[in-house]
Amino acid sequence: MDSIYDTPEHALLRDQVARFLAREVEPHAAAWEEAGRVPREVLERLGQAGLLGLMFDPRHGGGGADALANLVFAEALADCTYAGFVITVLVHTDMAAPHLHHAGTPAQQARWMPGITAGRTLTAVAITEPGAGSDVAGLATRARRDGGDWVLDGRKLFITNGVQADLVFVAARTSPARHGISIFAVERGTPGFSVGRALDKTGWRSSDTAELLFDGCRIPGDQLLGEVDQGFRAVMRNFQTERIALAAMAVGHCRRALALTLEHVQSRRAFGATLFEKQAIRQRLAMLDARTRAARAYLYHCAWRVTQGEDVVQDVSLLKALTGELVNEVVGTCQQFHGGMGYMRGMAIERLWRDARILAIGGGATEVMLDEAAKRYAGPRT
Structure with a gap:
């Protein structure tokens, strides 16, 4: 098991x-x-x-x-x-x-x-904007009623699947209140909705990432998702699912990087012995493996708590911060042990190294996650 x-x-x-x-x-x-x-x-x-x-x-x-x-x-x-x-x-x-x-x-x-x-x-989800990322309450995209319709105006940035998506769930401000946000389902081809540009990234190269534009984008009233002004709660709720998935990505990449590197150091010879026979290298890999196993146990515990209906915001925030930083350390060290070949395009470890960086940023940057968790040490936030 x-x-x-x-x-x-x-x-x-x-x-x-x-x-x-x-x-x-x-x-x-x-x-x-x-x-x-x-x-x-x-x-x-x-x-x-x-x-x-x-x-x-x-x-x-x-x-x-x-x-x-x-x-x-x-x-x-x-x-x-x-x-x-x-x-x-x-x-x-x-x-x-x-x-x-x-x-x-x-x-x-x-x-x-x-x-x-x-x-x-x-599908795609459009929350992030040029002036609002982790601070969801700072969204500027607006939706206003016009008869039985809603009209959206604004700009979204860093939207994964944005170029190809058939259906985008868009967070937009529907009242002046800080948390007065609603979620709308917007189909591709809707007049006033367009892809501004496809974005060029360092990693996640096969994932399309886009800027999305809403300019007088009119949608029927029945494409409001949930209740008016309740979108902030919906985004916060789904962040836990999103962050567990990102933590799973990080742990999965750690395990794969360690497996690739163990295979490499057991066959690569230098100075009359395999790299694995160098005590510093094998001990470093063993410690990274131990920390990966510990993070994985925490990951599964958080998911289990979700199945029990428990409040997991603090734990998932800590998990996201922990795994986002850990994957960068693990993959970076594994790349180092591959030597010059680890820096060559086409090598799996080089690709993992580029792809890992975003896991400490996307879905909640490490600093935001740590602050989210720390604020709960005095009790649940209201």
Whole structure:
């Protein structure tokens, strides 16, 4: 068993994901890195395999699974050395579509959820703006009523899946109150909604990232998700799912980097011996492995607490900070032990090194996460 929370079904899920990665992703993903996007047909094959809606309602093609099974999926996916593919999937399954799962009306779910779980409808979530990232209450994008419609105006930045998304869940201000934010479902092709530009990133190369523009974007009233002015709570709620997924990515990358490096140092010879025979190297790897195992245990504990309905904001904030920093240390050290080859494009460890950096920034920067946790030492925030 991989953890005390594991079940035989989890082992089967890991095997299924591993087979999918070996067959459908690893042989082709280098080309996706060059293209800057993951082909839609690959996402549809994930949907056909039943892997794009593990925690969603079975009535709409979901698996009805809990947070632990969803974590197993995210971590297994992160064994892939192409994190751009991984984040393309996890934004769809863990960061965007859950807004519809949690707050959508039966009619909204029946309209969009079957396509989401099948991989035909790709989703994105548009929260971040040029002047507001982790500070969700600082959003400037606005939505105003006009008869039975809503009209959106504003600009979103760093939106993963933004170029290809068929359906975007947009956070917009609907009242002057600091937390007066609502969530809207906006379909691609809606007049007034456009992709401003595709963004060029250091890592996550096969993940499309966009600037989105809303200029008098008119949508019907029935595309409001949940209640007016309750979007801030919805975003905060889903942040826990998002951050557990990102922590799973970080832990998965740590484990893969350590495995690649252990194989390398056991075969690479220098000064008459393998690198593994150098005490400093093998002890350093052992300590990083120990810290990765500890972080993984914390990760599974947080997901288990979600299944118990507990308040996990403080723990998940600490988890996100811990794993975001740890993955950069682990992958950076592993790259160092690869020597010059570790700096060459095309090497898995070099790609993991570039891709790891964002995990201490995206989804809540380390400093924001630590402050979020620290403020709760005196009791829950109101």
